[in-house]
Amino acid sequence: MKILSVLGTRPEAIKLAPVISALQQKTGVTSLVCVTSQHQELLQQMLTLFAIQPDYDFELMRKNQDLLDFSSRALERFRALLDEINPDCMVVQGDTTTAFIAALAASYRKIPVAHVEAGLRSFDKNNPFPEEINRLLIDHVARWCFAPTDLAKTNLLKEGIHKEKIYVTGNTVVDALFQIRKKMQNDGSMTRLHAIFEEKYGLNIGQDKPLILVTTHRRESFGKDLESTCHALLAIAQQIPKAKLILPVHPNPNVSGPIAKLLSRCSQIILSKPLDYDAFLFLLMHSDLVLTDSGGVQEEAPSFGVPVVVMRKTTERQELITSGFGEKVGTNTDAIVSAALRLLQKKPSLAGKTNPFGDGQAAQRIVQVLLNE
The missing domain is CATH 3.40.50.2000 (Glycogen Phosphorylase B;)
Structure with a gap:
């Protein structure tokens, strides 16, 4: 099974790192990583910390780039990459323009999309902008919606997304911080x-x-x-x-x-x-x-x-x-x-209260769903 994980910003790297790590540990899985470098300097810090070695780097960052310019260049690059490697599925995270354009390109090529951190909604398309638009559209083209909480699942159901597509997993950021905290202590x-x-x-x-x-x-x-x-x-x-x-x-x-x-x-x-x-x-x-x-x-x-x-x-x-x-x-x-x-x-x-966003096992749940499919 060939799985392509796509990221472009620091938060995406943090939240996809546990998923990428879990995929790399599975036999029978070819885990590939593509970065757009939407936020180049900040992204590189995270790639180094989590020992993520990209297989493809679009290097799309431009000074004072606007959304239309970035999006058009990213879509062209994703078309060429997907035609070259033809993955069995694509994993994107969150609500960045990188995630949206990658998911859009995959859906045009009929490649199933897994959306990590699905279902978050502010119900205001201008706050945050363009993130609210991005995540809503990604959820509606995704094959798998990995919702971090029950509230996120409810948001998806209210939009008519079939319950068979939705999995409540917790948020992978909790996995990441547990991983780094343990490393720091040792x-x-x-x-x-x-x-x-x-x-x-x-x-x-x-x-x-x-x-x-x-x-x-x-x-x-x-x-x-x-x-x-x-x-x-x-x-x-x-x-x-x-x-x-x-x-x-x-x-x-x-x-x-x-x-x-x-x-x-x-x-x-x-x-x-x-x-x-x-x-x-x-x-x-x-x-x-x-x-x-x-x-x-x-x-x-x-x-x-x-x-x-x-x-x-x-x-x-x-x-x-x-x-x-x-x-x-x-x-x-x-x-x-x-x-x-x-x-x-x-x-x-x-002190002592439980984090409502997860328990540190989200990545394992996500990977298990993907492999079962």
Whole structure:
């Protein structure tokens, strides 16, 4: 059985790594990996960490590329690749343009598509954009919809997707973080990373409290919403003089420019380069609070009992809210500050609670379904 896994961004690499690893361990399976390099620099970090060696690299990344340009070039490349190797199925993850275009190309060639992390919905096509559109369309061309939660399954059923196509597996990001955490505990990474953050950023992990981890990069947050977020970080720093906020800055100039302009002079706010996944998890497991507009960290933080302020107008991960691990507040400065102060007090009550997004066995369930077919 020949299975092609496709990825183009850092989150896809993290969430497909456990699936790729599981496939490679199965006899009778030829596991191939194609990367589009939609986010080239950030993707390479993850490929190295998870020891993923791509068989095909489209190298499609262009500076300030737009969606139409990327999509047209990707579709041409996928047509040639699929005609060359003719896989028995394709595995895509999530809601990136890479995943959508790959699934579209496969469906045109009548190659079955497996969608990892199916059924997530914000019910607003502009938030997040274009991710909400991408994931909805992928689910409707997929042969297998691997939903991470029961809520995601319900979303798919409401759209008329047959129940025989839907499998609730948990989210593979939990598999990935368990894998990397175990590696870090066994190879001395904890001590190494503690020293790196102290030497490079003057951050004493475990002693500097409260520690607040911030991530922001969403396309729909560019402009005034991002500025509002930055003002919220400054207000939190002012109201909590002992707080340390660390923000790994996305390289997109629409993100890095405003952040440098508004935040670089605040001594409590540490602006770092994008972090390797092990360094990011090290920060996350020692954080007291996360402020984010991204998706993956909403799924990762509960494994460490860390509360999350979701700085978005919508979230497709309602399980975070209903389980008590987070609040969705949008990008209003005062709302972010109020939620941050509130959730910092709540963290002790989250200790020992189960992550609603998975148990670390999602990849094994996914591979078993594919092989049974």
